[in-house]
Amino acid sequence: MYSDTTADQEEKNNYLNHSKGIKSWLTSLDHKRIGVMYLFSILIFFLVGGIFALIVRTELWGPTKTFIDANTYNQAFTYHGTIMTFMVILPLIPSAIGNIILPMQLGAKDVAFPRLNLISYYVYMSGALLAVVTLFVGRVDTGWTFYTPYSIRTGGATILVLAGAFLMGFAAILTALNFIVTVHKLRAPGLTWSKLPLFIWCLYATNIIQMLATPVIALTLMLLTFERLMGIGIFDATLGGDPVLFQHFFWFYSHPAVYIMILPAMGIINEVIPVFSRKTIFGYGGMAVAVFGIALVSFVVWGHHMFTSGQSETANFIFSLITMFVAVPTGIKMFGWIATMYQGSIRLDTPMLYALSFLFVFLVGGLTGVFLATLPLNVHLTDTYFVVAHFHYTMVGGAIMAFLAGLHYWYPKFVGKMYLEIPARIGCVLTFVGFNVTFLPQFVMGIRGLPRRYYDYPPEFTQLNQVSTVGSFLIAFGLLWTFLFLIISAYKGPKAPRNPWGANTLEWQTSSPPYHENFETQPIVTKGPYDYHS
């Protein structure tokens, strides 16, 4: 279709070859390069967080000591949680994939503030390194939740980790601001709000949560730092403070943060299912409204983390009731995705396999969420392995499965090569099976009462723990396999066409990989994002 000279032009002008050298990357203002830098940095932290997960699971092979002592174990789950939430899952889809895809889906040359975009990357990296460096100077054992007064009393470099999380929050605010302005100001001609791809809607809702909620955690972490340094007595009961207040502050951010993690994931599923079903998304309006419904409700349910904290019965009543309503928009999304496949023409390429895995695990995550929203059930299940399994089903099963769906879906666009299909499918199956083997037994352990964060446990839980540990190594194997073949594909994969999946959104109209400034000419939008048949 294109002459050789066009192909040469594409090769020379694509964002990967546009300029050369490490410096041209580190100082790049190109949103795609910044996205790629985010992607690699986050994946390295993902590896570190994953190693800590394996340390935890290995130690839990048997009761009492397997290979590390209790304090090391407590540090291992603290680093696993802190790295995975603040450094991996929160920025993973918005800052890495979103950075690359959002401007292209809008038909823009870049984000609204390219310099701010680069700054936010470096702010994120300084925060992340500040947190990681504590591995070598002092270590932290507070759990990723930093509950007071334990986090005030324990030793270690807690302040450094708090400062790191503070900086990463700052980076998230900058990125969110940048994206919001980009969506408002840089949409291609014809791209009206009602024609926006749902991935953009989801990122937009996510960004609003990031802007509004992140300052709260920033202040909380700052207060905790002052408390540790000067004993000002905000959270310490012996100084007239209230330790439970910290939990209110913490969850006021950290519950919305759960939706910062899951909404972009839903956004990816919204793109993948229509493309691989060759059908318009079912109920576009309902799907978009549901996202904002979830975002809104996310701000008023934080108390459901605290049903046993000693907060009032009235608070428990209200928080349990509102939490129940989360099930409604989530259900709408779930039903909508499934209905999209009805009477379609379904292809089971790897992104679709991941999307189907997402439906499975997210459904389990959602349904177990109803158990936890029910007051008396929560009283028994909270702080047990049931909660651990539940949030891994949403956060890992949900966010990571969707991330992998997106990574394979847009891989041809990022790299200019197709990934190798068969190994990619095998990787998906391995990860999916490993995931369920790891976390299904944890529901049972939780229902039977085993508290989380336990180094030692009654011997009756040994078998279930061992199944879970085997599963965790299967996940690790599946993920390593997947990433190994993604690296191989960059060299050995067949050349990717512009639009291998026959998708409608704008990023597929430019070359793969895209030009330095995305498009040769300004694209104009005339039809809906999932309109494959007109």
Next chain:
Amino acid sequence: MNTNAFSYLLPGTGSHVASWWNDLFSFVMWISIFFFVLLIGITLAFVYKYHHKKVDKVIDSHGNTSLEILWTIVPTILVLFIFAWGWLVYKKMHRPPAGSFEVRVIGQQWRWKFAYNNGKNTVGELIVPVGKRIKLLMTSEDVIHSFFIPDMRVKQDVVPGLYTALWFEAIKPGEHVIYCSEYCGGLHSNMLATLKVLPQDEWLEWWRTQEKTERDLSIPPEKRGEGLAAKYACMSCHSVDGSSLIGPSFRNLFGRTEKLTSGKSALVDEDYIRNKILKPNSDGVVGYPQVMPSFQGQISEEEIMDIIAFIKSLKD
């Protein structure tokens, strides 16, 4: 009493609240299984039926308003029903009935202490009569703990600077595990206790027996010391086999020279051990956190002597 379809998943059922809990749990479980099978079934059927190799022409549609209204309203009604049922059970579970028998609970890194109205005290063991409503009035001496009896389906955080309460009524004699379920540092997973439910008459006998104040002189002091070390939960933090837990091991401790945080060093003798039991954090040992609670006023001089004899006996 446990005729529940999911009983193989559940812990023991030790109270009426627990069996109401089981009913609610089963209901939510059945609803979940229904939706899970329905949705995954439909998804798999679609993947099979509309696989691109079998499909000639896609019939596109943008949505279906009545279907969307249906799947908004049905889940709303269901979750509201579950909420209402939950609230009814929660009220019974959470509000201690009037006239309950009170026991005070103190959480401390890493043990549970129980104080009864007649002056009796226990550590790591809550002893109650069957068929009586027990109300626990709880607080913490250090960080937040959480008092959790799985078999009773009750859990309540134990917060420094605040009294929280929890109640249960055991329906049969037996033993149940008590966990600390809020992460509280080092030996969080060893902060267990046992709930002993005794038949009324046996319990009354225990209740009336004065604790033996005079020492059992028929056994050697190091044996008495071993019993006391268990009673005061010393071994949560100090091993007897030489391994380092939160504090130094008792093995080969006596006669050793310890480095203190002040820079001084001290010989571990009788006086040193007595000081450490009564004022543990005045000058700590290098390499260990200063978290030991003081036993001032809780332990008699004779008991300290017995514990010293026990530590002395732990030599290779």
